[in-house]
Amino acid sequence: MHISSDYGVWLGAILTFFILSYLYKENPFFRFAEHLFVGVATGFGMTGDWDQYLKPAITKDIIKDGKFWEILPILFGLLIYFQFFPKLSWLARFPMSWWVGYGSGYVLAFSPAPFITQINNSFQRFAVDGSPGQTINNIIFWVMLMGTLCYFVFTVNREKNKVFGYPAWIGRWAIMIGLGAAFGGTVMARISLFIGRLQFLLGNWLGAVK
Amino acid sequence: MRKELPLIITLIGGLLAMVGKWTVWGDHIKLLTYTDQFDTLVGVMAMMVGAINLTRIHGLNVQRRRSGYAFSIVLLVAMWAYFVLGVIEGYQGKNFRWIYNNLYRNMDATMFSMLCFYIASAAYRAFRIRTREATVLLIAAALVMLGKAPLGETIWAKFGDASNWIMRIPNTASMRGIAIGAYLGGFVTALRILLGIERAHLGGMGGSVQ
Numbered sequence: 076m077h078i079s080s081d082y083g084v085w086l087g088a089i090l091t092f093f094i095l096s097y098l099y100k101e102n103p104f105f106r107f108a109e110h111l112f113v114g115v116a117t118g119f120g121m122t123g124d125w126d127q128y129l130k131p132a133i134t135k136d137i138i139k140d141g142k143f144w145e146i147l148p149i150l151f152g153l154l155i156y157f158q159f160f161p162k163l164s165w166l167a168r169f170p171m172s173w174w175v176g177y178g179s180g181y182v183l184a185f186s187p188a189p190f191i192t193q194i195n196n197s198f199q200r201f202a203v204d205g206s207p208g209q210t211i212n213n214i215i216f217w218v219m220l221m222g223t224l225c226y227f228v229f230t231v232n233r234e235k236n237k238v239f240g241y242p243a244w245i246g247r248w249a250i251m252i253g254l255g256a257a258f259g260g261t262v263m264a265r266i267s268l269f270i271g272r273l274q275f276l277l278g279n280w281l282g283a284v285k
Numbered sequence: 286m287r288k289e290l291p292l293i294i295t296l297i298g299g300l301l302a303m304v305g306k307w308t309v310w311g312d313h314i315k316l317l318t319y320t321d322q323f324d325t326l327v328g329v330m331a332m333m334v335g336a337i338n339l340t341r342i343h344g345l346n347v348q349r350r351r352s353g354y355a356f357s358i359v360l361l362v363a364m365w366a367y368f369v370l371g372v373i374e375g376y377q378g379k380n381f382r383w384i385y386n387n388l389y390r391n392m393d394a395t396m397f398s399m400l401c402f403y404i405a406s407a408a409y410r411a412f413r414i415r416t417r418e419a420t421v422l423l424i425a426a427a428l429v430m431l432g433k434a435p436l437g438e439t440i441w442a443k444f445g446d447a448s449n450w451i452m453r454i455p456n457t458a459s460m461r462g463i464a465i466g467a468y469l470g471g472f473v474t475a476l477r478i479l480l481g482i483e484r485a486h487l488g489g490m491g492g493s494v495q
Contacts, residue, residue, distance in 0.1 A: 086387050086391075087388070090395070098402060109356075111363050112392040113364075114359065114360040114361065114367065115388055115392070116393070118336075118371065119371070121332050121333060121368045122367070126371065126372075128325060128329040129329050144319075145326060148322075148326035149330060151330075152327040152331060155334060158334075168287075168488065169291060169294055172294040173295070173298045177298035177299065177324050178475075179299045179478045180475075183303060183479070185306060187472075190465070193461060212454050216457070219454070219455055219458035219462075220459075227466040246459070249455050252451060253425075253455060253459030255426040256425050257460075258408070259426035259427070259433075262404050262426065262430060265404055269399075271398065
């Protein structure tokens with residue numbers, strides 16, 4: 076066993092324990108780590124925006140390359156801070172309108188292509204020569220897909236309308252299996268993160284495992 | 286002007302994205318290169334909105350000596366000190382990376398790894414409901430987990446195949462059904478926003494016009 080002599084590893088280990096202490100109950104150590112985490116994460120996010128986007132736009136694009144039009148979005152974006160001044164808060168709607176409008180335009184302009192490809196790929200020929208297993212899979216896939224789509228048709232009373240009712244019933248089971256698979260994947264991801272923390276504590280910090 | 290101008294900006298934003306993508310002229314002048322940069326810079330200027338909000342809330346905690354105000358000081362100092370350090374040193378600065386590697390990364394991984402305990406508890410509670418849907422969900426989750434973990438293959442060699450089948454057929458079918466529904470919803474919402482029917486993003490002007 077070779078305990079680390081690195082301050083950083085010690086700090087990381089102590090903060091790991093502070094956070095894990097929440098599993099027992101909320102306590103001042105956890106609250107300290109929680110507030111430190113929120114502070115550092117926000118500072119990290121702001122630095123990222125400054126260093127990756129704003130600083131290059133000012134120092135390189137505007138000053139060096141003479142792209143003076145980039146001053147306009149910077150000033151326009153600053154209007155969002157008027158939300159902190161109640162009398163002028165309506166000015167903050169302008170950049171918000173741009174984001175939502177441009178984002179909506181992007182959805183209309185760019186989204187159809189990948190989705191139409193997905194829809195197209197969903198309706199393949201059922202029968203696959205020489206592969207009864209694949210044929211059965213194709214049929215199950217189609218039935219479950221149509222069932223899921225029927226489940227989300229809310230303009231029809233599914234209890235009275237059997238044409239939608241039965242497929243929607245199948246769709247509900249398909250959705251449960253899909254959500255179960257997603258749940259299993261999430262559990263696996265969290266457990267692997269927890270194993271990573273144990274490896275950090277037992278390996279990097281205590282040097283008990285390699 | 287307070288109501289009409291944001292709607293006009295929304296429409297112009299959306300039209301620019303569509304003209305840039307769909308028209309030969311837009312492609313020729315590389316319109317999207319400019320509008321993307323405009324959108325990025327407008328977005329980046331909002332980088333401090335969250336930090337200012339946090340400063341207002343936690344600054345008030347400190348000013349009024351509310352319970353746990355010492356944690357608010359930790360948050361404020363961590364946030365602004367880390368940001369200032371990032372501005373001075375840059376994203377790749379030695380001290381900035383040291384804090385990132387030893388504080389931020391460890392706290393981030395521990396916070397998310399802790400969720401595995403709460404997910405396990407949620408699974409137990411779901412199982413206690415004893416509905417057929419909850420049982421199917423948990424069986425699918427268990428099969429996916431056993432198929433992906435080495436333990437599952439040791440218990441029964443076919444767990445891997447079962448897990449792959451669930452992911453490939455029922456999971457893909459149901460998730461694609463949900464995705465098609467979500468896409469149609471997103472498409473319609475985007476259209477409603479550009480036509481000025483949906484106005485929730487403008488705040489205080491009524492959610493939508495029927």
